Structures are given as structure tokens and as C-alpha cells.
Amino acid sequence: xxxxxxxxxxxxxxxxxxxxxxxxxxxxxxxxxxxxxxxxxxxxxxxxxxxxxxxxxxxxxxxxxxxxxxxxxxxxxxxxxxxxxxxxxxxxxxxxxxxxxxxxxxxxxxxxxxxxxxxxxxxxxxxxxxxxxxxxxxxxxxxxxxxxxxxxxxxxxxxxxxxxxxxxxxxxxxxxxxxxxxxxxxxxxxxxxxxxxxxxxxxxxxxxxxxxxxxxxxxxxxxxxxxxxxxxxxxxxxxxxxxxxxxxxxxxxxxxxxxxxxxxxxxxxxxxxxxxxxxxxxxxxxxxxxxxxxxxxxxxxxxxxxxxxxxxxxxxxxxxxxxxxxxxxxxxxxxxxxxxxxxxxxxxxx
Numbered sequence: 001x002x003x004x005x006x007x008x009x010x011x012x013x014x015x016x017x018x019x020x021x022x023x024x025x026x027x028x029x030x031x032x033x034x035x036x037x038x039x040x041x042x043x044x045x046x047x048x049x050x051x052x053x054x055x056x057x058x059x060x061x062x063x064x065x066x067x068x069x070x071x072x073x074x075x076x077x078x079x080x081x082x083x084x085x086x087x088x089x090x091x092x093x094x095x096x097x098x099x100x101x102x103x104x105x106x107x108x109x110x111x112x113x114x115x116x117x118x119x120x121x122x123x124x125x126x127x128x129x130x131x132x133x134x135x136x137x138x139x140x141x142x143x144x145x146x147x148x149x150x151x152x153x154x155x156x157x158x159x160x161x162x163x164x165x166x167x168x169x170x171x172x173x174x175x176x177x178x179x180x181x182x183x184x185x186x187x188x189x190x191x192x193x194x195x196x197x198x199x200x201x202x203x204x205x206x207x208x209x210x211x212x213x214x215x216x217x218x219x220x221x222x223x224x225x226x227x228x229x230x231x232x233x234x235x236x237x238x239x240x241x242x243x244x245x246x247x248x249x250x251x252x253x254x255x256x257x258x259x260x261x262x263x264x265x266x267x268x269x270x271x272x273x274x275x276x277x278x279x280x281x282x283x284x285x286x287x288x289x290x291x292x293x294x295x296x297x298x299x300x301x302x303x304x305x306x307x308x309x310x311x312x313x314x315x316x317x318x319x320x321x322x323x324x325x326x327x328x329x330x331x332x333x334x335x336x337x338x339x340x341x342x343x344x345x346x347x348x349x350x
Contacts (some may be wrong), residue, residue: 001087001189002051003043008187010036011086015069051191058089058164058190063179065090073098081208081234085187091163092183096131096154100277102270103133103210103231105203105224106140107217107249114217114249116327117241118143119150120334121214124267126153130277131182133158133209135202136171140216140224145178155182156209160202162192203227204234211274212237214264218252225252228261237273239264266334300328301348304338308345 001011014023014034023031024044031041059066067074067088075097078084090097102125104118122132122144132148134141136157148155157178159167163186166172178184187205188198203226207213213231215238218224231238238261243250257263264270303309303317314325329346332338338346 002048002055003040005037005040006043008083008085012069012083015086051189054191055189063091064163065094067094067097075209077101077210078205078208081204083204084208085205087187087189089163089186089189090183091185092179092181093154094183096156096183097185097209099131099154100129100274101131101133101156101210103206103213103227104140104144104216105134105206105213105218105227106144106215107219107222107224108137108139108141110139110143110217111247111249113330114140115143116331117334118216119147120331121216121267122147122155123151123153124335125270126151126155128267128271130211130274131156133206135160135199135206136167136175136178136184138168138171142171142174144216145174149177149181157182157184158202158206158209159184159186160188160198161194162186162188162190164190165193167194199223200226204230207231207234207236210236211277212239212270214239214241214270215253215256215261216241217243217249218256219248220251220255222252225256228256232260237262239270241265266336268336297328297332300325301332301337304329304332304346304348306348308341308343308347311344311346314346 028041028045031044058064067090069079069084069086073094074088104122106114106118118140126132126148131154132144133156134144136142136145136159145155145157155178157175161167163184166175175184187201203223207227207230213228213236215224215228228238238256240253240256240261241264242254242257262269300318303314311322311325315322318325329338333340337350338348341347
């Protein structure tokens, strides 16, 4: 990994015939016969031991680990992609990488509704036993991580830097919280700075780790769409939340739906694709959800009948504005408590 000019694809090709230790013991002529250039051969013969010592010092720290492609703990899902990372650097619990995951991506500058939707979806999917995977970026990524953490669930952040650095820096507290209960993962060794070309590489890991990928808000040209297309190439399920034709942040999602992504209105649209991964039965799930509602949400839920209840009736009973009620009801709907009916009515489901 510390050999300049020695990319992942070259690494994987050489691993088909050599172990790393065999590679280091080969002669210059044998390495040249493998198609390696003279500067790479020179680096293999004379490694930069200072960098390697730094890596080993990082590995000695608590909660840090490195997984190789041949380790039993290397996630099977990721191994299936065309160019799996030969090494994964992990801070936190590496065992989470092999659990069923839903990746969530979207705009770095989302609407307030998009942030709320991402948080609610991540929270509910976590309560159903899925690990929420994202990229620690601003906007939808951060909301997705926080939704999982709010549900006391697990979340994985895939970084485009070395794990001794946090990008963006303002997410340092979020990163610490993720590491304490979940995991951060990167194919880049410690000390690696954020560079533009690192993030598309990071995105293939996000999609490669997951069973399905959900796009919450995305403009017509965005990194989220790159991740979605990688997911499709990797035979992952791709889901997208539709939006208004007048909203620029909905154009990417609407375009994905036109191309075959599954239109998502509630978490049930995702869960019905993954019955085999849901670990909590309905009774326990409902009991767990009940404990996640705050007092206002629970009070509102109690006002919604199991027969259609009008928004006007809820305004009258609660004293809240239509705007506040609509926002709260959206959260209850995303969590599967209520459904909308014709005429602006809501029906309680559980």
C-alpha cells in the first residue's frame, strides 16, 4: 500500500500469483517480468520504513485494526465487487462490516425536509436491525449517521482520507460517536489527506458494503448519483425518494426512478425487499419504536384514530399549526405509525 504508483488493481492482480512476502523476495528481473516499472520495483526493494512504522504505530492504538482481503472477517459483500480494497483500515468494531447494511447518500446541501427524512429513515431502518452506512459528508450523510445513532443502532462511516483525519473537520464529534459504537473504515492509510479523486473510490466501498442503497435528495449532477450507478453495477438494490418536478434536489432521485430504481415513500418499501435480513419480530419492533417517540409525538399519535382522522380535527384537538402537525405526521408516517388517506386524512396503523 505504501509503494508509490502501486494501485489497487495492480495489487489485486499480483495477489493472484503471489503472497506479499513472496513478492518482496522476488528478483528485480522477476518483478519486471510481472509488468512492474523500474520505479515501483525500486520502492518494493527499498520501502519507506518511516511511513510503515507510522502505520504500525497507528495499528497499535486501541480500537484500530487492519483487515486484509484474505482475512475471514473481510466483508463478503465487498469482496464481490470488481476491485475490492486489498486492505481496510478500521476504527471501531470491524465485525459490523459483515452485517446487513443499507447505505444512505444524498445532497451535501439538502432541504430541511430532506434532512428530516434521512434521519427518520435511518432511525427506522436501524430499529429493524440494519447497519446504516454513509460517507460522513455534510447534509444527508450526517443526518443518516445521526438517525442511526439516535435509535441506538449501528452506523459505518466510509472515509476518503486516512482514519487519523476527519473530513469535514466539523464532524469530529460525530466521528467520535460513530467510532465509539460503530465503525469508520477507509482503504487509505493513516496520514492520507482529502483529495477529489479519493471520494469516487470511497463511494464504491459504500455501495459495495451494502445490500441496498437509498438516495434521499440529489441534484441532477451529483456524487450521490455516481454512488447509485456503482451500486447498480454491483447488483445492489437502489432506492430513491421522489420529489417535486420543481425541486432541483429531486431531479437526481426522479431520474434514478426513471432508470429503474425503486420509488420509496416509506421504509416499508425497502423492508419488503429484505425480509431475510430483518431480525426483530413485529411485536418487539413495535415495542422498541414506542420508546423512541418523544412526548409530543406520542400525544399526537394518540389523537390519530384507526379510522380516517382529518388534519382539521387534529389542529382543533392539539392546538398546533398545520405546518407543525404536517412535519410531525410525516415522521410518524415514515416510522410506520400512520398512513395518509384521500382528503388530507390520516389513519393510525399501530
